[in-house]
Amino acid sequence: MPRNKVPFLFLFAALHLLILNDLFAQGPKFIKTIVVDAGHGGADVGATGQYENSLQSKEKDVTLAISMKLVDELKKQLPGVTVVPTRTTDIYQSPTEKAKIANQFKGDLFLCVHADSGPLKRDRRQIDTRTVTRYKISYTGKGKKRKKIKTAYEVEEPVYEYFKRPLTRSGTSVWIFAAHKTSDKLKAIMDGDENFEIEAGGIDSVESTFDFNSPEGKIIAAIYAKRFQERSDRLATMVNEEVENTGRPALGVNQRQVGIWVLQATNMPAILIETGFINNPEDERYINSEAGQQELAVAITKAVQRYKAQVEGTNNYDKIQTASITRKEDGAGTLPAFEKRSTKTPQVIAVKSKTIKVDFYDDGDIDNDIISVYFNNALVVDKKSLTANPHSIVLNIEAGKPNELLLFADNVGAIPPNTALMIITDGNSRHEVRLSADMKNNDSVKFELKK
Numbered sequence: 001m002p003r004n005k006v007p008f009l010f011l012f013a014a015l016h017l018l019i020l021n022d023l024f025a026q027g028p029k030f031i032k033t034i035v036v037d038a039g040h041g042g043a044d045v046g047a048t049g050q051y052e053n054s055l056q057s058k059e060k061d062v063t064l065a066i067s068m069k070l071v072d073e074l075k076k077q078l079p080g081v082t083v084v085p086t087r088t089t090d091i092y093q094s095p096t097e098k099a100k101i102a103n104q105f106k107g108d109l110f111l112c113v114h115a116d117s118g119p120l121k122r123d124r125r126q127i128d129t130r131t132v133t134r135y136k137i138s139y140t141g142k143g144k145k146r147k148k149i150k151t152a153y154e155v156e157e158p159v160y161e162y163f164k165r166p167l168t169r170s171g172t173s174v175w176i177f178a179a180h181k182t183s184d185k186l187k188a189i190m191d192g193d194e195n196f197e198i199e200a201g202g203i204d205s206v207e208s209t210f211d212f213n214s215p216e217g218k219i220i221a222a223i224y225a226k227r228f229q230e231r232s233d234r235l236a237t238m239v240n241e242e243v244e245n246t247g248r249p250a251l252g253v254n255q256r257q258v259g260i261w262v263l264q265a266t267n268m269p270a271i272l273i274e275t276g277f278i279n280n281p282e283d284e285r286y287i288n289s290e291a292g293q294q295e296l297a298v299a300i301t302k303a304v305q306r307y308k309a310q311v312e313g314t315n316n317y318d319k320i321q322t323a324s325i326t327r328k329e330d331g332a333g334t335l336p337a338f339e340k341r342s343t344k345t346p347q348v349i350a351v352k353s354k355t356i357k358v359d360f361y362d363d364g365d366i367d368n369d370i371i372s373v374y375f376n377n378a379l380v381v382d383k384k385s386l387t388a389n390p391h392s393i394v395l396n397i398e399a400g401k402p403n404e405l406l407l408f409a410d411n412v413g414a415i416p417p418n419t420a421l422m423i424i425t426d427g428n429s430r431h432e433v434r435l436s437a438d439m440k441n442n443d444s445v446k447f448e449l450k451k
């Protein structure tokens with residue numbers, strides 16, 4: 001049957017998406033190649049600005065412009081890294097082709113640039129009035145003489161104009177392919193509940209032709225889940241933080257189990273950045289402006305630099321995190337300062353993300369409280385003065401580790417004790433924790449990964 005030919009062809013193509021010989025290798029230790037995908041292209045226009053007075057810009061053009069700037073910025077900041085754009089012109093590529101390019105170049109990271117959209121509401125406004133003739137019906141006479149009388153009269157009625165209202169939503173969001181538990185992810189794929197959409201309006205739908213029910217499909221999905229989710233999540237969190245640092249609304253890291261096909265078909269950590277809403281007037285102007293495009297390119301590059309440093313273990317923060325300095329190993333007679341004080345029983349906070357962001361603020365009056373923070377006995381914040389602006393850190397919650405955060409007071413400020421407000425960003429959830437320490441007592445928090 002000719003109909004069967006198509007799936008077989010795609011299956012063949014899909015098998016080549018993954019480099020099968022290193023399927024079971026560890027994730028890359030060094031970031032040597034970064035693939036930047038300008039979403040859509042050619043006949044696949046993506047979303048377009050459609051509200052009244054929009055620039056009528058096309059997502060495929062915006063993604064290309066931002067991607068080119070991102071490629072330049074990555075090359076500038078990371079001279080040793082090969083940066084591969086999936087496209088540099090307005091050409092059509094199927095998601096399969098995009099993924100294939102990334103895999104053929106053996107990318108260590110896959111960054112997809114998109115613009116968001118959503119359903120537009122239609123509205124109307126009165127622009128004129130017009131005179132229309134209506135008829136009043138009445139009757140005269142009785143019985144057989146009864147007659148119908150039509151009396152014309154004129155009436156003014158409004159003339160409306162219909163238009164599409166712009167979206168009120170705005171901001172940048174980051175998407176990763178979710179695979180918390182392999183079985184869940186496989187179930188989502190195999191239930192056939194595939195709703196291949198990224199965006200609310202369905203404009204950005206990416207269709208999958210690959211059969212995840214096949215034995216090969218199951219293997220690929222399982223491997224992706226194990227190998228790349230944590231790293232994709234980490235990078236996505238950093239991109240979100242860097243976007244937040246620009247002052248733009250950062251809508252957080254979102255996970256989907258279905259629909260972001262191109263992300264799971266790539267044999268590397270992968271994220272998709274919805275740079276802004278093309279149907280929101282401010283966002284549309286921002287993502288079409290040189291300044292906006294450059295700001296996004298710089299923010300994403302900063303996140304990639306941090307991610308790279310962390311993966312390669314070249315930044316101090318990551319070294320501290322991964323060095324797992326235990327109290328016993330610290331045998332040189334240089335006990336951390338916190339050891340000399342007593343520590344309160346930790347508050348336990350259940351978190352669902354392996355990577356969480358913690359913002360420290362002074363709680364209450366800003367009285368020059370200086371804190372140090374230890375995580376799993378390693379110093380992660382060194383003598384920071386707390387203010388109304390957050391001091392942010394990223395923590396990796398690892399199973400099998402105590403995941404204990406300890407607040408050490410370097411002073412008690414003008415108003416004792418030393419009080420810190422911690423805002424913990426855990427995926428889409430936020431937790432608020434208040435800690436207080438003084439010159440005799442440390443405070444602590446323990447994170448537990450929710451199952």
Ligand SMILES: [Zn+2]
Binds near residue numbers: 047059204
């Ligand atoms: Zn898109």
